[in-house]
Amino acid sequence: MxxxxxxxxxxxxxxxxxxxxxxxxxxxxxxxxxxxxxxxxxxxxxxxxxxxxxxxxxxxxxxxxxxxxxxxxxxxxxxxxxxxxxxxxxxxxxxxxxxxxxxxxxxxxxxxxxxxxxxxxxxxxxxxxxxxxxxxxxxxxxxxxxxxxxxxxxxxxxxxxxxxxxxxxxxxxxxxxxxxxxxxxxxxxxxxxxxxxxxxCTEASANSLKVTKKLIGTVLDLPLQDGLLHAAELNAATRGHEDCKRGIAAFLNKEKLIW
Structure with missing residues (x-):
């Protein structure tokens, strides 16, 4: 362009x-x-x-x-x-x-x-x-x-x-x-x-980077309890994401994962 x-x-x-x-x-x-x-x-x-x-x-x-x-x-x-x-x-x-x-x-x-x-x-x-x-x-x-x-x-x-x-x-x-x-x-x-x-690019999940950046940008706007609840929801949602499944599998199998 x-x-x-x-x-x-x-x-x-x-x-x-x-x-x-x-x-x-x-x-x-x-x-x-x-x-x-x-x-x-x-x-x-x-x-x-x-x-x-x-x-x-x-x-x-x-x-x-x-x-x-x-x-x-x-x-x-x-x-x-x-x-x-x-x-x-x-x-x-x-x-x-x-x-x-x-x-x-x-x-x-x-x-x-x-x-x-x-x-x-x-x-x-x-x-x-x-x-x-x-x-x-x-x-x-x-x-x-x-x-x-x-x-x-x-x-x-x-x-x-x-x-x-x-x-x-x-x-x-x-x-x-x-x-x-x-x-x-x-x-x-x-x-x-x-x-x-x-x-x-190679050592971190794109989804994890995106969600973590968003969490950092929003958590200061929330009261402590609301921030914790929001973090818990993101935690739970991320556990079900394909990137997390791949990452944990690679860790357990002692495999090097290239993202």
């Missing part, structure tokens, strides 16, 4: 979505948001895809909103801005709720909306030189949509520090705070992400 602002490829059950506006530091605008939504829809519908890797071409992962795009938004009415904001909202939610695992490969700075994309990924690895943060308050804007997900991911206290100060932090600090999964040397990150993606 041809895109104007990103590249989409599939190999060995891994779809790679690469932001491809290097001359603009992969900055977001309405068209890129629309293409990202379409790329994730394609990955979601493709049974041959089990894992999605999100990365940026060039020096930056994503520099946030495009300056020309921001200038355009200043001319919009409230209703036009609400419609536009809801497009980004839908993208964020679609990544967060995707039935497949999403890995961010961060080889450059991830700022504002770019850091928002990293926040939504299930796993994320960054090079040591990458800076990450939400700078919206420094230009009179707010990190509204990402705040909903960031608080869930790293807690209120650390979210307040990042969102209110608008400061950029090192990859090491981001990893310590739980914003990203790990820091990997620049010369090794592509191979590391490929290895993680391959292990998910």
């Amino acid at each position: 041809a895109f104007s602002f990103l590249q989409y490829t599939v190999s060995d059950r891994v779809a790679t979505i690469a932001l491809n506006r290097p001359e603009k530091r992969n900055a977001l605008n309405g068209l890129l948001v629309a293409e990202l939504r379409e790329a994730f829809r394609v990955a979601a519908a493709d049974d041959a895809v089990k894992v999605v890797v999100l990365k940026g071409n060039g020096e930056a992962f994503c520099a946030g909103a495009d300056l020309e795009y921001l200038q355009q938004l200043q001319q919009n009415t409230y209703d036009e801005n609400l419609t536009d904001s809801r497009e980004l909202m839908q993208l964020f939610r679609e990544i967060y709720e995707l039935d497949k695992i999403v890995i961010a490969q961060v080889e450059g700075h991830a700022v504002a909306g770019g850091c928002g994309l990293v926040t939504l990924c299930d796993l994320s690895y960054a090079v040591p030189s990458a800076l990450l943060g939400y700078t919206e308050v420094k230009i009179g804007f707010i990190p509204a949509l990402v705040a909903v997900f960031l608080v869930r991911k790293i807690g209120e206290g650390r979210s307040r520090e990042l969102l209110l100060t608008g400061k950029l932090v090192t990859a090491e600090k981001a990893a310590t705070d739980g914003l990203i999964t790990g820091v990997i040397p620049a010369g090794e990150i592509a191979a590391h992400v490929a290895k993680v993606a391959a292990s998910l």
